[in-house]
Amino acid sequence: MPFLTYIIPTKDRPDRLRRTLMALGSLGDHAGVGGAEVIVIDNASRERAILPRQLKSGVAVREIRLPTNEGAAARNRGVAAADSSSEWVVMLDDDSFPDDTRFPSTLASVPADVAAVSADIFLSSRPGSSSGAPRESGGLPEVFIGCGVAIRRAVFLELGGYDPTFNYYAEEYDLAARLIAAGHRTVFSSDFTVQHAKDPLRRDMNLIVSRLVRNNGWVAARYAPDDALASELRMTRSRYRAIARVEGALSGYRAGLLALRSSIHGQRRIPLGPAHWDRFTGLAAAREHLHAAHSAAGFRTAHIVDHGKNAWVVFEALRQLGVEIVDDGEEAETLVIGTLSPGPMLDALERRWRTRRAYGPRLLAPWMPESTERSAVSAAPRGAAAAA
Numbered sequence: 001m002p003f004l005t006y007i008i009p010t011k012d013r014p015d016r017l018r019r020t021l022m023a024l025g026s027l028g029d030h031a032g033v034g035g036a037e038v039i040v041i042d043n044a045s046r047e048r049a050i051l052p053r054q055l056k057s058g059v060a061v062r063e064i065r066l067p068t069n070e071g072a073a074a075r076n077r078g079v080a081a082a083d084s085s086s087e088w089v090v091m092l093d094d095d096s097f098p099d100d101t102r103f104p105s106t107l108a109s110v111p112a113d114v115a116a117v118s119a120d121i122f123l124s125s126r127p128g129s130s131s132g133a134p135r136e137s138g139g140l141p142e143v144f145i146g147c148g149v150a151i152r153r154a155v156f157l158e159l160g161g162y163d164p165t166f167n168y169y170a171e172e173y174d175l176a177a178r179l180i181a182a183g184h185r186t187v188f189s190s191d192f193t194v195q196h197a198k199d200p201l202r203r204d205m206n207l208i209v210s211r212l213v214r215n216n217g218w219v220a221a222r223y224a225p226d227d228a229l230a231s232e233l234r235m236t237r238s239r240y241r242a243i244a245r246v247e248g249a250l251s252g253y254r255a256g257l258l259a260l261r262s263s264i265h266g267q268r269r270i271p272l273g274p275a276h277w278d279r280f281t282g283l284a285a286a287r288e289h290l291h292a293a294h295s296a297a298g299f300r301t302a303h304i305v306d307h308g309k310n311a312w313v314v315f316e317a318l319r320q321l322g323v324e325i326v327d328d329g330e331e332a333e334t335l336v337i338g339t340l341s342p343g344p345m346l347d348a349l350e351r352r353w354r355t356r357r358a359y360g361p362r363l364l365a366p367w368m369p370e371s372t373e374r375s376a377v378s379a380a381p382r383g384a385a386a387a388a
Helices: 014-025 071-081 103-109 153-159 171-181 205-223 226-247 250-266 274-281 283-297 311-320 342-354 370-375
Strands: 004-010 036-043 060-066 088-092 096-098 114-122 148-152 185-196 301-305 334-337 362-364
Touching (some): 004 014, 004 071, 014 036, 014 096, 088 096, 088 153, 103 114, 103 185, 148 153, 274 283, 283 311, 301 311
Parallel strands (some): 036 060
Antiparallel strands (some): 096 185, 114 148
């Protein structure tokens, strides 16, 4: 009777999958946390791995073989097949795995309204090698990344899981919006660390950019309030046009734009209310954190550094505080990191803390998860993670 089920979709990467299963096997039998199982969902691989019935730790392994590639929605099959006693499903990729088994105790202690716990994901290939490795990009305070998140199984099933029309990319944003609308929360935990042995090869950037344009456009079309819809669509086009230029994937960008235009009116409008939308974009988290920092220090000017995902939210939260945004960091009373994505934000915070004497002003993260304030950001002394 497992407490959690690892869900791993895979396609045509048998060697990578075997290494991931070996890493999971090294974590032990999970008996101390109530037990575990592994379900591998094969997305119609041409070359399939021969899987053991159990890991070397004794954790059971099951396989579901699909006749067609269902993309991220293959996870739905795994969740449906999980042991009915499994309270949490841990979403991994065939190249990602947890560092240790500290995180189940975190899952057991989160409040009832928390339906998803995001991992601190490092781009690293060896167990125990997260120190110094960059983190995975993407996500927001209440939007998880699919290769490292634990979700309550009952809630996942109740909401219908991942939308299969997305295939891959931004399907997490769609599910995260539905979690918020249904009254649930997603939290980030630095006690839940995952390594993502991301393979830079075999990545079709034109296909990736095309899907990102279309799928993020769908998310906006479904969930953005009426007064935010046009600006969200403009930001989606602008963001992925810039990425496409850097990646040499402009043909993929154009294909994604055409796909979005032809399908956007078929998306069911279920806009989030203002409070829920602020949580989804990260504005609620940024507003709360920066307000507390502003109340404590009373800074009047700020300079935004390390711009990234939803940088506009950081500008808006500071504007609401009456803080003047200045272009010259030397003149600013405070530097504020300009991304809401947890990985890039924490990386920037650690990097800038290590070199703090080079720039002078105090340093603020735009938001900070409670667990991270307690134990992450190892480069900074305690108490300096939020404001250096």
